[in-house]
Amino acid sequence: MHPHRSSTALTPPMSGTILNGKAVAQTLEVELAQQVASLRAQTxxxxxxxxxxxxxxxxxxxxxxxxxxxxxxxxxxxxxxxxxxxxxxxxxxxxxxxxxxxxxxxxxxxxxxxxxxxxxxxxxxxxxxNKDVDGLHPENLGRLLRGEPGLQSCTPRGVMELLTAYDIPLAGRSAVVIGRSILVGKPLGLMLLAANATVTIAHSRSQNLGAIAAQADVLIAAVGRPKLITADMVKPQAVVVDVGINRYPRPDGKTSLVGDVDFEAVAPVASHITPVPGGVGPMTVAMLLHNTVWSFRYHEGLLETGK
CATH class of the missing domain: 3.40.50.10860 (Leucine Dehydrogenase, chain A, domain 1)
Structure with a gap:
């Protein structure tokens, strides 16, 4: 089994699908608990x-x-x-x-x-x-760049697992990542390339950001700017993944957690969309657990060759 590959698959409804990271993460946790119990019995x-x-x-x-x-x-x-x-x-x-x-x-x-x-x-x-479960060490980033097995950054890996869980095809499709951080944007671009998507990475200096975003079959926002992505920036029936977590002021003076996507406006346009909270966040934690189990297998000499 690939260290980052899940067998989880959900059947989405016909339209307006919410990419429910919380539910997928719970399924992954059940699988991981079974793996950990098996490893404990074995070692x-x-x-x-x-x-x-x-x-x-x-x-x-x-x-x-x-x-x-x-x-x-x-x-x-x-x-x-x-x-x-x-x-x-x-x-x-x-x-x-x-x-x-x-x-x-x-x-x-x-x-x-x-x-x-x-x-x-x-x-x-x-x-x-080989203990870097955040996948941020240059050696692990180099492995990712070369397409070699290793520990991969939790948030972008969580995005990929969420797309896999909903059977969203990536090969040959246009994927636009808005954000170029070493935490999310850059590694996610590499993961999407490895899945045979055609990848564009846009950022704060990109000209005509709306036009770039509107070309995406899969649009991923990871910039930390609340409600940056509006409905006119989204191609009809695109898949929209919101990595942002921002505190947004409400009329009553309190704050709400919102993403980088204007969810209410974009949801009717998109074929699939992640909520905030409950989308990418739980997947990030699930991948942290997954990486820890992978590292355990590595240190115990239990990894299959090339996995």
């Missing part, structure tokens, strides 16, 4: 994930808690590591090095953002590439 060991959080960013605390709860649901050991916000780079490097050597830990995740005194890139590079 007497369980996969382990260490999540490092530095400081007290409230959003990070929520995300880390969700990841730890997900680990618990599938039987992955969770090694939480919460460090004070004034932690030095040297102390954090010492911690990462210890986790790299810890045989109980198969995946290491450095929760971003980090406090300003810490160099995010240098610290991500310090993580053992």
């Amino acid at each position: 007497g060991k369980s996969p382990g994930l260490a999540v490092i959080r530095v400081g007290d960013d409230p959003a990070s605390a929520v995300y880390v808690r969700a990841k730890e709860q997900a680990c618990g649901r599938v039987g992955i050991q969770s090694f939480g590591c919460h460090l004070p916000k004034d932690t030095s780079a040297a102390d954090l490097v010492t911690k990462i090095d210890a986790l790299n050597q810890d045989e109980q830990v198969h995946g290491i995740l450095l929760q971003l953002p980090l406090p300003p005194q810490l160099d995010e890139r240098a610290l991500l590079y310090r993580i053992d590439p």
Whole structure:
């Protein structure tokens, strides 16, 4: 089995399909729980994930808690590591090095953002590439570029798994990714190319963004700008995937979570669309768990050749 390939398939209704990442992620979790139980019976060991959080960013605390709860649901050991916000780079490097050597830990995740005194890139590079369950180490990005097996970035891999789950064809189709970050846009472009899509990556400097977007059979927004994608930017019956998570002011003074897509306006135009929340977010967590299990197989010598 390919480390990132799911056998999950859902039958969508005839029109106006919501790409329900929450439901697909739940199915993946059931599969992963079965795999973990089988691996434990086979080896007497369980996969382990260490999540490092530095400081007290409230959003990070929520995300880390969700990841730890997900680990618990599938039987992955969770090694939480919460460090004070004034932690030095040297102390954090010492911690990462210890986790790299810890045989109980198969995946290491450095929760971003980090406090300003810490160099995010240098610290991500310090993580053992074969424990880099975020798929951000240059070695893993290089494997992705070359089409080789390895740990792949969770959010773009989650997008691909969601499209697979709904049997959305990609070969020969026009895919437009809006956003060029190393977290989502760039790796997702490579994954879509590997699926034989014709890929355009657009961004804040792109001219005629609306016209570029309107050419897409599959349109993926990952820029962090609320409701950027409007109905006139979407080709009728296109597949629309919204990676954005933004806080948007409401008339009552509170905020709502919205994506980069104006969901209410675009949903009637699209053939398939992800909601926010409940679309890509749960898939990201599911792929983190999947990567941790893949890494466990790697370290235990249980990967099939070329998988």
